[in-house]
Amino acid sequence: MSEAMIRVRDVHKSYVRGRQQVEVLHGLTLDIPNGDFVALMGPSGSGKTTLLNLVGGLDRPTSGQIEVAGVRIDQLGSGQLARWRARNVGFVFQFYNLMPVLTAERNVELPLLLTGLSAAQRRKSVAVALEVVGLTDRARHKPKELSGGQEQRVAIARALVSDPTVLICDEPTGDLDRRTADEILGLLQVLNREHGKTIVMVTHDPKAAEFARRTLHLEKGQLLEQAA
Amino acid sequence: MTRLGFVIANLGRRKTRTILTLLSIVTAFLLFGLLQAVNVLFSAGADFVGATRLVTQARVSFTQPLPMRLLPQIESVSGVDQVMWAQWFGGVWQESTQLIVFATDPGRLEAVYPEFVMPADQWRAFRETRTSMIAGRALADQYGWKIGQKLPIGSNIFPQKDGSKSWTFDLVGVFDGKDEEWQRNTNLAYVNFAYFDEANQFGSGRAGTFTIKLADPDRAAEVALAIDTMFENSPDETKTQTERDFNIGFFKQIGDIGLIVRWILFAVFFTLLLVVGNTIAQSVRERIPELAILKTLGFSDGAVLGFVLAEAAALCVIGGIAGLGLATLAGTMVGGGNLPIAVDHRVWTAGLAAIVLLALAVGLLPALRASRLTIVDALAGR
Numbered sequence: 001m002s003e004a005m006i007r008v009r010d011v012h013k014s015y016v017r018g019r020q021q022v023e024v025l026h027g028l029t030l031d032i033p034n035g036d037f038v039a040l041m042g043p044s045g046s047g048k049t050t051l052l053n054l055v056g057g058l059d060r061p062t063s064g065q066i067e068v069a070g071v072r073i074d075q076l077g078s079g080q081l082a083r084w085r086a087r088n089v090g091f092v093f094q095f096y097n098l099m100p101v102l103t104a105e106r107n108v109e110l111p112l113l114l115t116g117l118s119a120a121q122r123r124k125s126v127a128v129a130l131e132v133v134g135l136t137d138r139a140r141h142k143p144k145e146l147s148g149g150q151e152q153r154v155a156i157a158r159a160l161v162s163d164p165t166v167l168i169c170d171e172p173t174g175d176l177d178r179r180t181a182d183e184i185l186g187l188l189q190v191l192n193r194e195h196g197k198t199i200v201m202v203t204h205d206p207k208a209a210e211f212a213r214r215t216l217h218l219e220k221g222q223l224l225e226q227a228a
Numbered sequence: 229m230t231r232l233g234f235v236i237a238n239l240g241r242r243k244t245r246t247i248l249t250l251l252s253i254v255t256a257f258l259l260f261g262l263l264q265a266v267n268v269l270f271s272a273g274a275d276f277v278g279a280t281r282l283v284t285q286a287r288v289s290f291t292q293p294l295p296m297r298l299l300p301q302i303e304s305v306s307g308v309d310q311v312m313w314a315q316w317f318g319g320v321w322q323e324s325t326q327l328i329v330f331a332t333d334p335g336r337l338e339a340v341y342p343e344f345v346m347p348a349d350q351w352r353a354f355r356e357t358r359t360s361m362i363a364g365r366a367l368a369d370q371y372g373w374k375i376g377q378k379l380p381i382g383s384n385i386f387p388q389k390d391g392s393k394s395w396t397f398d399l400v401g402v403f404d405g406k407d408e409e410w411q412r413n414t415n416l417a418y419v420n421f422a423y424f425d426e427a428n429q430f431g432s433g434r435a436g437t438f439t440i441k442l443a444d445p446d447r448a449a450e451v452a453l454a455i456d457t458m459f460e461n462s463p464d465e466t467k468t469q470t471e472r473d474f475n476i477g478f479f480k481q482i483g484d485i486g487l488i489v490r491w492i493l494f495a496v497f498f499t500l501l502l503v504v505g506n507t508i509a510q511s512v513r514e515r516i517p518e519l520a521i522l523k524t525l526g527f528s529d530g531a532v533l534g535f536v537l538a539e540a541a542a543l544c545v546i547g548g549i550a551g552l553g554l555a556t557l558a559g560t561m562v563g564g565g566n567l568p569i570a571v572d573h574r575v576w577t578a579g580l581a582a583i584v585l586l587a588l589a590v591g592l593l594p595a596l597r598a599s600r601l602t603i604v605d606a607l608a609g610r
Contacts, residue, residue, distance in 0.1 A: 053603075053604050056524075058524060058603045058604055058607075059603070059604045078528075078529065079528050079529070079530075082523065082526050082527065082528045082529075083526060083528075084526075085524065085525070085526045086525065086526020086527075087526070091524050091525070093607070097517060097518070097521045097607075099237075099518060099521075100241070100518075101237045101238055101240060101241050102229075102234070102237055106229050106234075106237070109229050110229075110234070110522075110525060111525045111526060113229070113230070113231055113234070114525070114526050114527065122229075158525075
């Protein structure tokens with residue numbers, strides 16, 4: 001692994017909920033090297049998903065600096081951040097979040113509509129991404145015609161198709177049985193080891209965390225320890 | 229897949245709802261097309277005539293006839309080129325079908341209305357046959373009248389001297405319009421005034437209106453004022469106006485058609501606004517996590533706004549064009565005869581403008597809401 005792909009410096013994040021201001025992250029500092037596979041664990045409310053959202057450019061810190069692939073994303077405007085996400089980050093969620101009206105291949109193609117690729121180039125990229133996740137034969141099926149594991153594979157293919165540097169996974173196996181979860185985690189491991197993707201994954205499942213190169217524990221908005 | 233393909237795919241999400249919404253838009257625009265065509269017809273009675281003619285009537289009402297002795301005085305006014313007179317005959321065909329029939333002088337009709345075209349021999353026959361009648365192409369086609377026929381035409385206003393309300397005229401000509409607009413307005417007939425004037429029970433030498441062909445259209449106001457001033461404080465005071473204003477006034481006897489049509493359309497579109505607006509808003513509410521995912525993938529706020537607006541526009545465009553198309557078809561089927569409505573380019577222009585306005589009205593608020601979504605809150609279901 002080489003130099004830090006993700007640098008988080010003294011990040012604070014607070015939300016206003018009703019009349020209360022709730023601070024979720026308290027001056028968090030963290031480096032994730034290029035090519036790392038990090039599992040973020042911790043109890044509910046510890047700030048795992050908040051950290052994931054900040055690193056993925058879905059939210060902004062209240063204060064502090066976040067640099068991903070050499071870009072200070074905490075300084076980007078809303079439009080710039082959207083463009084940055086399209087080029088640099090792939091997202092995988094617990095409940096897949098596929099578009100129900102689109103087939104698997106159309107779902108995977110969706111991020112490519114933001115690129116200047118021709119229809120033929122897009123089709124080729126989609127075919128490659130579906131092949132990587134082993135779903136070539138289900139390309140024409142809509143999400144409701146797929147199993148949970150297959151849906152998550154489509155979501156991973158969608159996250160991969162624009163060749164991002166970082167994959168952000170929020171409980172990617174939280175809705176799957178053990179066997180399917182292990183298949184998905186194995187796939188993430190392949191993407192990390194063979195394709196060099198930097199992966200940050202939030203999980204409650206210690207078995208899932210075992211697939212990562214290292215595990216970070218968060219509690220009450222602070223990093224507790226760093227396990228190998 | 230293209231962005232448009234994505235928009236269309238989203239329309240197919242709830243097919244029944246989309247079809248019902250589309251049907252409501254189609255129905256509204258069918259109604260819009262037909263009503264707007266009626267509106268155009270009534271105001272066109274006005275617009276297409278231009279400003280080359282004036283109509284002089286009795287100041288009180290055009291149902292009050294004016295004496296023919298006014299004719300030379302009107303002709304003597306500077307700026308007057310030709311004068312034609314006409315009397316509303318109140319024609320009835322067969323049992324009770326109302327016809328638009330005027331009694332007029334054939335030669336003067338030909339001179340004052342060059343927009344009505346007919347072969348010279350038929351004009352001659354109209355002039356030279358005492359009981360002559362000419363019919364517009366639309367009217368003749370509607371009832372299958374042929375030149376040479378004797379037509380029994382009743383009048384619910386003017387009986388003959390023997391008390392009979394049934395008149396018989398010889399159809400000696402069928403006139404057409406010089407262009408499409410005038411052709412659509414050939415749903416009327418003229419009978420020879422000389423015969424009518426002599427044979428009717430209520431006396432002779434009176435006409436309902438004098439139609440004045442101007443030597444110079446720019447002098448319309450001046451000529452109208454001169455004529456009305458000439459007969460001021462006389463037993464036969466006149467009211468002279470452009471033919472356009474006269475026609476508008478004539479149609480307003482039925483009621484302010486434009487106002488009625490506008491109110492009906494307002495009610496239709498207000499209801500449509502609620503129906504389609506609610507559909508789009510509901511569709512956005514149901515898809516908040518999906519819209520948040522689009523933003524997560526890198527689609528900008530503007531792109532998300534565009535998707536929702538495009539969905540609203542697609543619904544309105546598909547439904548609106550289908551509705552206007554059906555109205556055009558229906559207009560062709562019911563047009564002609566006494567109600568020559570046509571869903572023409574003016575109706576389509578107004579319809580397309582209504583489609584754009586409707587799309588914006590129903591799509592803008594939900595689209596703004598979608599574009600302003602905060603990804604983190606939307607994904608968390610807040």
